[in-house]
Structure formats: structure tokens, C-alpha cells
Amino acid sequence: MLTIKMIERSFPIKRKQTEVQAFTSIADQSSLWHRRLGHFNYSSLRHMSSKVFDVFQRFKANSENQSGKKIKTLRSDNGSKYTSRQFASYLQKLGIHHQLIVVYTPRENGVSERKNMTILSMVRCLLFEKKIPKVFWEEAGNTSVYLLNRLPTKALEGNTPFEVWFDATPSIGHLRVFGCVCYVPVPEVKRDKLDERAIVGVFLGYSSNSKKYRVYDVKTKKILVSRNLKFDEDSIWD
Structure with a gap:
């Protein structure tokens, strides 16, 4: 319980100014895509996302094995299959830079x-x-x-x-x-x-x-x- 003494008909509060920090986080778009897809069940959405994740893993292994070169950058749209925490963590771990195109601007991925x-x-x-x-x-x-x-x-x-x-x-x-x-x-x-x-x-x-x-x-x-x-x-x- 906080008690403040009144001084001259007011209640002064002294607070030490601390460093202001802003924390950013990756927005979970599962709710958004749940609504976009007609409130399709979440388990199926997660299955869709993991399926794309598996396909990309196979593509990466196959292409790098045949070409002898590493994938350095991936450019994709903002679909939930590309913005999941699992996919982001996977790319970050491998050092692959992920570029997301702006919504409704297909020319960015011309x-x-x-x-x-x-x-x-x-x-x-x-x-x-x-x-x-x-x-x-x-x-x-x-x-x-x-x-x-x-x-x-x-x-x-x-x-x-x-x-x-x-x-x-x-x-x-x-x-x-x-x-x-x-x-x-x-x-x-x-x-x-x-x-x-x-x-x-x-x-x-x-x-x-x-x-x-x-x-x-x-x-x-x-x-x-x-x-x-x-x-x-x-x-x-x-």
C-alpha cells in the first residue's frame, strides 16, 4: 500500500528518472492468418507452416549440394509460413538474411x-x-x-x-x-x-x-x- 503526504493541497510524487528503453518483438501473426483464412483451426495452420519449413530444408540441402554454394539471402512475402518463430530461428542460426517484401508491392519481388x-x-x-x-x-x-x-x-x-x-x-x-x-x-x-x-x-x-x-x-x-x-x-x- 502506497501512502503519500499532502503538501499545500497537493500530492507531490518524486520519481527518479531512469533510462527509457523500447523493446521490440516479432509479432505472432498466427491470429491474423487465422482470421484471414476464415478462422481455420490453429493446428492445421501450424501443419501448413511446418510443411513449408520442411520443403525449404529439403530445397536448401539439395540446391547447396548440387551447386556447391550456400544460400545467403532469402526473399519472401509476409505469409505466416515465412514469419513463424521456428522459421526465423532456423534462418538466424544458419546466418541466412531474410528479406520480407512490403505487402501489396509485388514489384519488390519482380x-x-x-x-x-x-x-x-x-x-x-x-x-x-x-x-x-x-x-x-x-x-x-x-x-x-x-x-x-x-x-x-x-x-x-x-x-x-x-x-x-x-x-x-x-x-x-x-x-x-x-x-x-x-x-x-x-x-x-x-x-x-x-x-x-x-x-x-x-x-x-x-x-x-x-x-x-x-x-x-x-x-x-x-x-x-x-x-x-x-x-x-x-x-x-x-
């Missing part, structure tokens, strides 16, 4: 934005040419990136990203028209005399971890991976 538009433009072309349903946009996106990495660009003085990264000329002899009808041979040991000798499919791109093609099996409605295919590049899937 290179990525322009590349995204290039990829999107190619995705539309791939889907429209063979009248492929939009549900396969992800396959078209992966194929677009695969192709752009093997195409020359002014940013690299006419070289391809593939040869700059791997110091080798990319092979394009295996490329086929996205969305065309293709046929996957069925091995004799997996069929009898009356069974179909080939599976009718739609070509949806290239495998990321083997020299094989990704094919949509029209009958089973599943994606399969195979190397020995016959392509009808002029055909359109009905």
Missing part, C-alpha cells in the same frame, strides 16, 4: 513475379492445346518448369538454366507434346491372350526422379510412370 507469369502462361497453353481439363493444372505446371529449365533465357545471356546449374547441355530428344494420347505396353506376364496389349493414356509430363514419363490411365483414372511408350502427338484426348 524476378519471381515475372517468372510466375511466364509459367502460368505456358500452363494455359499446354492445357488449351490438347483441351486438357483444368484439374491437371499441377501436372502442366511441373511440365512448364521442366521445359523452361531447358529453354534459353535473356537473363542468362541466351543460356538455359539447366546448363548454367549443371554445367552441361540439356537433352531434348525425349520431349513429347503435353496432353497427347499415348500407349503403355502391358508385359506378357501381366496379361493373357485375350487381354489388351497396351494401356491407353494421356501424356502428362516427366518424372522428377527418373527418365520416365507420367501418364494418366484413362481406364483406372490414376497416374502411372513408364519409360516405354508409344506417342500419338497429333491426337487429342476425348
Whole structure:
């Protein structure tokens, strides 16, 4: 309990002036993104954030191992997946400088934005040419990136990203028209005399971890991976 004696009809308080300090902290944006995402449950938001964190860790390990160089700076938007305490601590521990672009100013990340538009433009072309349903946009996106990495660009003085990264000329002899009808041979040991000798499919791109093609099996409605295919590049899937 504080007691103050009145002097001349007032209550004077003497306080020693101490050094004024301002403390800053990293704002936890989980509440903000919880509201932005329609009050989506926090556990799922944390799962989304950790998933991006895991993807970045794999990307970092893979890119640094192949290039022999270290990531020094990361530029990203202000999404919660990039501003979590776990992610900030991880970058700080590794000495990676994190640059956050200002909200609603995509020009600050112009290179990525322009590349995204290039990829999107190619995705539309791939889907429209063979009248492929939009549900396969992800396959078209992966194929677009695969192709752009093997195409020359002014940013690299006419070289391809593939040869700059791997110091080798990319092979394009295996490329086929996205969305065309293709046929996957069925091995004799997996069929009898009356069974179909080939599976009718739609070509949806290239495998990321083997020299094989990704094919949509029209009958089973599943994606399969195979190397020995016959392509009808002029055909359109009905």
C-alpha cells in the first residue's frame, strides 16, 4: 500500500528518472492468418507452416549440394509460413538474411513475379492445346518448369538454366507434346491372350526422379510412370 503526504493541497510524487528503453518483438501473426483464412483451426495452420519449413530444408540441402554454394539471402512475402518463430530461428542460426517484401508491392519481388507469369502462361497453353481439363493444372505446371529449365533465357545471356546449374547441355530428344494420347505396353506376364496389349493414356509430363514419363490411365483414372511408350502427338484426348 502506497501512502503519500499532502503538501499545500497537493500530492507531490518524486520519481527518479531512469533510462527509457523500447523493446521490440516479432509479432505472432498466427491470429491474423487465422482470421484471414476464415478462422481455420490453429493446428492445421501450424501443419501448413511446418510443411513449408520442411520443403525449404529439403530445397536448401539439395540446391547447396548440387551447386556447391550456400544460400545467403532469402526473399519472401509476409505469409505466416515465412514469419513463424521456428522459421526465423532456423534462418538466424544458419546466418541466412531474410528479406520480407512490403505487402501489396509485388514489384519488390519482380524476378519471381515475372517468372510466375511466364509459367502460368505456358500452363494455359499446354492445357488449351490438347483441351486438357483444368484439374491437371499441377501436372502442366511441373511440365512448364521442366521445359523452361531447358529453354534459353535473356537473363542468362541466351543460356538455359539447366546448363548454367549443371554445367552441361540439356537433352531434348525425349520431349513429347503435353496432353497427347499415348500407349503403355502391358508385359506378357501381366496379361493373357485375350487381354489388351497396351494401356491407353494421356501424356502428362516427366518424372522428377527418373527418365520416365507420367501418364494418366484413362481406364483406372490414376497416374502411372513408364519409360516405354508409344506417342500419338497429333491426337487429342476425348
